[in-house]
Ligand SMILES: Nc1nc2c(ncn2[C@@H]2O[C@H](COP(=O)(O)OP(=O)(O)O)[C@@H](O)[C@H]2O)c(=O)[nH]1
């Protein structure tokens with residue numbers, strides 16, 4: 001089981017929908033806030049189906065109930081929402097410190113790159129003190145810049161999910 005988590009409205013539902021439908025540009029862009037848990041299954045040729053569980057941002061206090069046995073975790077942040085950043089960083093540091101996730105591979109997915117300048121992702125990582133996190137966290141951390149809306153940057157993320165091309169950074 002993979003987890004897809006992050007604060008509310010960062011684009012998790014749209015991102016998962018996009019990843020399920022990479023070759024279909026005309027999917028619906030409308031989402032409703034996820035209350036509870038949303039599970040999607042990725043069918044990859046010649047691989048077992050991959051289940052991804054989205055946990056809504058409003059569930060942050062109980063995210064930890066879903067950490068057992070998680071091999072990979074996508075942490076989705078909104079690069080266009082600076083007011084959310086402090087909270088997003090705090091929640092992220094908390095999950096990195098959870099012993100249940102010690103050996104989990106973690107991807108920081110910077111979404112909504114379509115509505116900011118290209119340097120915003122670097123500024124976000126600086127604000128999160130990502131270099132320090134990378135040094136001290138026991139997990140392998142990887143970063144991705146995507147736009148779920150524009151369908152940008154999704155292939156490398158999909159490769160990471162499938163595990164065919166580990167991309168340490
Ligand atoms: N501009 C832009 N908007 C996005 C992107 N991804 C999601 N959104 C919008 O952000 C809002 C929240 O998306 P949703 O997937 O429901 O977020 P969730 O709460 O993390 O599941 C919706 O209005 C989406 O259309 C993106 O890459 N770019």
Ligand SMILES: [Mg+2]
Nearest residue numbers: 012013033034
């Ligand atoms: Mg959602």
